[in-house]
Amino acid sequence: MIRAGIYGATGYTGIELARLLDQHPRVTTVFATARSAAGQRLSDVFPTTLDLPLIAAEEADLSQVDVVFCCLPHGTTVPTVQQALAAGVRVVDLSADFRLRRAEEYERWYGSTHSAPHLLETAVYGLPEVYREDIAQAQLVANPGCYPTSVILPLLPLVRANLLADATVIADSKSGISGAGRSLSLKTHFSETHENFSAYNIGRSHRHIAEMDQETGLSVIFSPHLLPVVRGILSTLYITLLPDTPAARVHEVYATMFADEPFVTVLPDGRLPELRHVVGNNQCVIGIKPVALAPERCIVVSVIDNLLKGASGQAVQNMNIMFGLEETLGLL
């Protein structure tokens, strides 16, 4: 059995991870930490079948685990990650702290100097469809952001095949409210949010753009919107193809890249994905639609569950790869 620990178990990604690890046939969860809820049990905080005591992070015994998942807030994970690595424990970090390769980019988007820039070089961006081999060897995996997962996967086949006429791509994304986390705010207060819908951080101001640009080499105009559902992201991508790119060629590059991927499904021509196709599972489902009378324009729609393929599901997928397990174990 792989022995795992969870740092920050009482946020939505932590809770989802606890649930996934509990049903994973090859994992035992040894500890779960929390800040304000330390001393309670996980089931006091949230209904769950995995009823661990919640301990303070300092009480975590790293000698008892093979891997830790960090579900801590952005900007706070470096000491925990360093401690784990020093103890020989492999790390899957779900924060944004190790996703960017260059410390300058981190500083530019996150507004502060990175305190362990050398780790950025060794960290592997945890998108298995791209970095599977590196993940298998990695000590530190930086689990991708939820929005970036929904944007990068459907862009990469076109990028790799050099089919884009314009490096500027529009990603109009709509996310369920669990993506905003479990911290209280009027923006996530039921009576302000239900029967509402809004855009926020548009105009290339959202930090997730850094990952999208890094992984695609494009310049993504990313517009996030807040959808009155709990889970799920749907991204609508607007792409300009090279003139005279046949529709069949577009489908072909998707089929080629994702043919053997267990967690990416490309829909047949004319079908579009819906949120409910993926809520509760680890799939990314992609639909492709040419634009009538404007053949060089192409619209691609992708959906993921922000807490699964967009966070904790992908983290377990990464762990499976790191420990040589079947990649889908505990995720189907």
Next chain:
Amino acid sequence: MIRAGIYGATGYTGIELARLLDQHPRVTTVFATARSAAGQRLSDVFPTTLDLPLIAAEEADLSQVDVVFCCLPHGTTVPTVQQALAAGVRVVDLSADFRLRRAEEYERWYGSTHSAPHLLETAVYGLPEVYREDIAQAQLVANPGCYPTSVILPLLPLVRANLLADATVIADSKSGISGAGRSLSLKTHFSETHENFSAYNIGRSHRHIAEMDQETGLSVIFSPHLLPVVRGILSTLYITLLPDTPAARVHEVYATMFADEPFVTVLPDGRLPELRHVVGNNQCVIGIKPVALAPERCIVVSVIDNLLKGASGQAVQNMNIMFGLEETLGLL
């Protein structure tokens, strides 16, 4: 024009009141107070057509108004109400502070001594269908609670006609989440509430029972539940009638009491009210259903909009009565 002031304009009842007063043909809103939002404008806090500056309560000029509406938290209104009354300004208080006639009852349910017990004697319980004449003369009207309005109105016809065999009555009530206010809590956090439903404060522990018992003379077993909608209360009442009470007699006592009431509608036999019948209007709609094979059992279902007939709409109805206006003015 009647000149009005609003204390506590940034909670949901305050915002709704501002909206109602803005569209009222005979009212000018002179001031609106807020605590933390003082210095901003009402439209900064919430989308609204009435764009008043928000002032601190101490800055309110009582010499400029004929009436004030207090939308302050329970237990905090006494000084404000006393100040207004001393300035000769009439008051509609939307808190629970003046709804109970006896200070002992207040102390029993609210857990602290009432600081102005003499005001309890002069305050009029603002249920127009019962106290219309007293409200017309009142300096201080205690606007009823939302749940009590939905429970008292459908019980009174049976109480007055002495048709009840049992003074214990069950009220199973379901309320939209705006009833929990605009303060942040996990209980009103979208991702914890959407697709959820729960009972709370059951077993005669909710404070609103004090009003229900006081106004009906019964002992109400009241079970509130939190409904994943923004607005509306539906109460299902379980009543034991005197043996051999004909169904027609039950309908008759409702028809008699509410025949001329502009804001109470009794549905014809066999029809039941739904939340959407009242969301956005000031009606209380009531449906009556005898129980097959158990003729002495009767189920009554009532619906109101918790922010209108359950709070700000009823407050405006009370103001109309206090100032001799047509009771429905600004409410249709």
Next chain:
Amino acid sequence: MIRAGIYGATGYTGIELARLLDQHPRVTTVFATARSAAGQRLSDVFPTTLDLPLIAAEEADLSQVDVVFCCLPHGTTVPTVQQALAAGVRVVDLSADFRLRRAEEYERWYGSTHSAPHLLETAVYGLPEVYREDIAQAQLVANPGCYPTSVILPLLPLVRANLLADATVIADSKSGISGAGRSLSLKTHFSETHENFSAYNIGRSHRHIAEMDQETGLSVIFSPHLLPVVRGILSTLYITLLPDTPAARVHEVYATMFADEPFVTVLPDGRLPELRHVVGNNQCVIGIKPVALAPERCIVVSVIDNLLKGASGQAVQNMNIMFGLEETLGLL
């Protein structure tokens, strides 16, 4: 491997069953039937991982299966069930057709003569917490209704311990809209239902009362309400206990009956269940609340997922028992 067939796979219980059987380690689903969708695949009808072709019922080869699940509409299952039994295939029927023991009761509540009254005698009511031994031997299991499961389980401990002072019990139940099925109607049209809430079939007119009365020996005043969520039932039960029944005794009878039950959880004193505790799992969670100042009154709140413990989850639990498997297999 147990070989299973599903009749009526495209309604919500059928779809949920297909999903459960797909992830069950000891079951292979051999066929799935549909009426209007015959010829399509299950994944054309609904997003799912179990991608079976949909065949007409007449094409089903009963020689290939050990068990069939009937998810057909009430009043239509007798021929299918008879055919399966004649072929030596065991049956779990999710309709209401075999739940009542006496043909007269069936006729009274369903308004038509039962066409196979002899089967009513051999059918076992599929509530494992009550009839586990009989289910193990049964050829035909009548899977309980969703509402009855949520009402019978929390009543039985009190009934068995003879703690009730009154045989009339009130069950105020609230159900998610998937309980109304996949057939189209204005009552399940999004724009009529969202932000709405209503009671229906109250006053002892709902057919599920027949099961409740049969299994408890009580007379249940059952009031169903339509909740604007997809899944889940919460039932609030109002019970009159014998005078001087200690609260501890009440908890004791629940603890005794459900101590070893894998799918019934009784909450500790003072805690109440919420819908989200059970949505997606096969649990029935029960909370008990005495009424202050009225010790003989007791309120019990139960929650289930109407499609799991209320339908397809319980059906799989029954199948596990019938075939001697661990009762929780494929359900955790």
Next chain:
Amino acid sequence: MIRAGIYGATGYTGIELARLLDQHPRVTTVFATARSAAGQRLSDVFPTTLDLPLIAAEEADLSQVDVVFCCLPHGTTVPTVQQALAAGVRVVDLSADFRLRRAEEYERWYGSTHSAPHLLETAVYGLPEVYREDIAQAQLVANPGCYPTSVILPLLPLVRANLLADATVIADSKSGISGAGRSLSLKTHFSETHENFSAYNIGRSHRHIAEMDQETGLSVIFSPHLLPVVRGILSTLYITLLPDTPAARVHEVYATMFADEPFVTVLPDGRLPELRHVVGNNQCVIGIKPVALAPERCIVVSVIDNLLKGASGQAVQNMNIMFGLEETLGLL
């Protein structure tokens, strides 16, 4: 008093219109027609304060009205409109039948020959912000589509000022489900729609594009999405401006065009509109956002209530103009 008739009063636009006319101080609604519900009353079909009998269209007495509103399905209105015009009654048509100026365009997008092409020449496109003077004189006003209203209004200032570098514009629109009408379908079935989100008819296949292109002179890539709320449309527009267009100039052209418009609000720099700003009112609210580091790219977000500014509210606004009333009468 203006005497009005409503054809097709039981769809969502008809019901909303009945409500608006009922509260309009200068209108009496003389008749309301329905097909299947003829013989019932409007309040039997939907909770409403305007309790008209529903008559068959043939029974409508055109000699009793000054204006009729046609809320009939697309492709069916020509005979009714011709009859009304022949009787000297002015018409506001809420269908798509008279919105396109050229019969060829109608045929191209709607797939059938227009049966009264001469009426297309006299019909006025009922967007008051553009055609106010023509509307005042019109016998036949073609009320704009909901999506086109949300897309055309925020594009026109830039078009008129010749600030666009590219005639291809992207409109990513999200609409509440009432926009899909009151007819039953799985796409509007609660359990399929709640907690779901999807794109449909993308790739320049939605018929509303015809209006958008006609009124803007652009080629709009329009992607509609189905939002799990009842009311409201939010459109996110992606525009390429001429190089070196100052942000201030963009704001200026919006301010200039909409300065005196009672029902268009342009937000100050940095603020974005939300659905709840407009649900229940007749406003179109617009926010403008330049794209960091890509100054020629501009994102504009607009919101309307699809049943008000997107349909029945705009129809009343048009009627007010046609009859020389204050444009906002009955709409504030």
